Amino acid sequence: MKLRVLGCSTPYPRPQFPCSGYLVSSTENHILLDCGSAVFGALLEHIDPSSLSAVWISHMHPDHCGDLPALANWALNTANGPRIPVAGPETWDARLNAFISNDNKADVVADIFDVQYLQDGGTLSAGEFNLASRLVHHSVATYGVRVSDGTHTIAYSGDSGPCAALDEVADNADLFLCEAGSNEPAEYHMTAQQAHELAVRANTRRLILTHIPADAPVNKPAGQSAPSDIAYPGGEWLTSE
Ligand SMILES: [Zn+2]
Structure with a gap:
């Protein structure tokens, strides 16, 4: 399995630096995790969106x-698209529909996408991938x-402060993409230090810190650290590494 970072800027995109968007791929299938501001253009650099097996959105x-409106506009203007x-x-669909439809009378989103809702503990199959979602701890409903492809697992935190569900998300993952959105311990985001402690506790093979504010210092964690990298647009990791 390959993880490709399309962008990880927060809270808004910067030049050549989209917001959250992560492409998980096999030779056959692609899953887009999050579609933050400016992600759609970065997606087009790598794949035809028609080849997406699923799009999964952590929170609103x-x-x-x-960039869901951009994905929707692509779908609306692609004849015979999937x-x-x-x-x-x-x-999520009603909010997108309110944004893109003229009068909100027609359910445009249901016409172009197979609309699904996340649930805590719910799963979704897409190609050979299984996606297992957990409700984590953030200021709005977030997963x-x-x-997993049956052999390897890529885990993604969404946005979350420390919580038991996040430990379960990270458990024994080959790659753990964990947000480090706060410089100081906070309720709704992780620090890099907390992400390292979690990665060690959960026995993840490689931690990839993401969603780091532009002004945040990247300090080497105190105490035991996990094998780790910092996400950047265009960064790629393989689970077999
Ligand atoms: Zn958030």
Whole structure:
């Protein structure tokens, strides 16, 4: 399995630096985890969106879903395109529909996407991948996810402060993409130090710190650290590494 970072800027995109968007791929299938502001253009650099097996949205903050209107506009303007499964927190589709439809009378989103809602403990199959979602701890309904092909697992925190569900998301993952959105311990985000402690506790093979504010210092963690990297646009990791 390959993880490709399309972007990880927060809370808004910067030049050549989209917000949250991560492509998980096999030779056959592609899953897009989050579609934050400016992600759609970065996606086009790598794949035809028609080849997406699923889109999974962690939560409805714009740095994680702000380019859904771009994905929708692509679908609306692609003749005979596939009805891609898109899974997100409840009401994601109504909010997108309110944004892109003229009068909100027609359910445009249901016409172009296979609308699905995430649930704590719920799973979704996409190609050879299984996506298992967990409700994590953030200021709005937010999910973390484990994407597995039966052999390897890529885990993604979404946005979350420390919580038991996040430990379960990370458990024994080959790659653990964990947000480090706060410089100081906070309720709704992790620090890099907390992400390292979690990665050690959960026995992850490689931690990839992401969603780091532009002004955040990247300090080497105190105490035991996990094998780790820092996400950047264009960064790629393989689970077999
Ligand atoms: Zn958020």
